[in-house]
Amino acid sequence: MNNKKPFIAATLMFSCLWGMPAxxxxxxxxxxxxxxxxxxxxxxxxxxxxxxxxxxxxxxxxxxxxxxxxxxxxxxxxxxxxxxxxxxxxxxxxxxxxxxAQPAAKAGGNQELAKEGEKKSAICMGCHGQKGAGNGQFPRLAGQHPDYLIAQLKNFKSGERKSGPMQAVAGNLSEEDMKALAAFFGSQ
The missing domain is CATH 1.10.760.10 (Cytochrome c-like domain)
Structure with missing residues (x-):
């Protein structure tokens, strides 16, 4: 007799338990x-x-x-x-x-700049998710203070804050780009 059901059930149970936090x-x-x-x-x-x-x-x-x-x-x-x-x-x-689990914050931002930032935001969405809502290990940008976001982009650009992908992205942004993106994400 070759009964594979117990083996399959045990394998599924082990797989589920293995992926669960302690x-x-x-x-x-x-x-x-x-x-x-x-x-x-x-x-x-x-x-x-x-x-x-x-x-x-x-x-x-x-x-x-x-x-x-x-x-x-x-x-x-x-x-x-x-x-x-x-x-x-x-x-x-x-x-x-x-x-x-807390309700999202919304910092706001200059609406004219936010419109410009929306046009440029596609560069961020791949990692940071739709409208900057975050994506797993990538942070939520939506609702952050624009000044905080600008400071972080400058820190990545200068190398003060380390992350290869973010240093590359920030390195290609002008100060105007940073302000526009920050206004967009702050208003989300």
Missing amino acids: FAADAGAGEQKSAVCAGCHGQGGKSSNPQWPSLAKQQPAYIVNQLEAFKSETRKNPMMQGMAANLSREDMDNLAAYYS
Whole structure:
């Protein structure tokens, strides 16, 4: 007798379990942990200061990746390095679950510039998703403060912030392009 059903069932079960995280992220625990983040990133991750990004509706994988980069000091920011230093992976997952479940922020932007930025935005959509809503490991740009987005583009262009693809893209943008793209994404 050659009965393959038990083998197939076991293989499917193992495949499903293998792809599951060791624990489920706890958005409630993330909300509690976020109290210390609110000073800069705002209540519910909606920053009112263009110096700091909004985390509301941000991609969970991106949040975790950035926290890990700050913790390992591969992304430089003394304040964030200090904040991430004592976070466990579970803390990071919980924060990501909390922030990604929050309603999106909308910073706004100069509408004339936004129209110009929309025309240029196709260069960003492949990674950052439709209208900059984010895509897995690529961050949500929609609703971010235009000044924050401009600063990050300048940091990529100068090499202060590292990412091969973003350095290449930003390296080909003029300051006017950056302002137009930032206005477009800020108004989404």
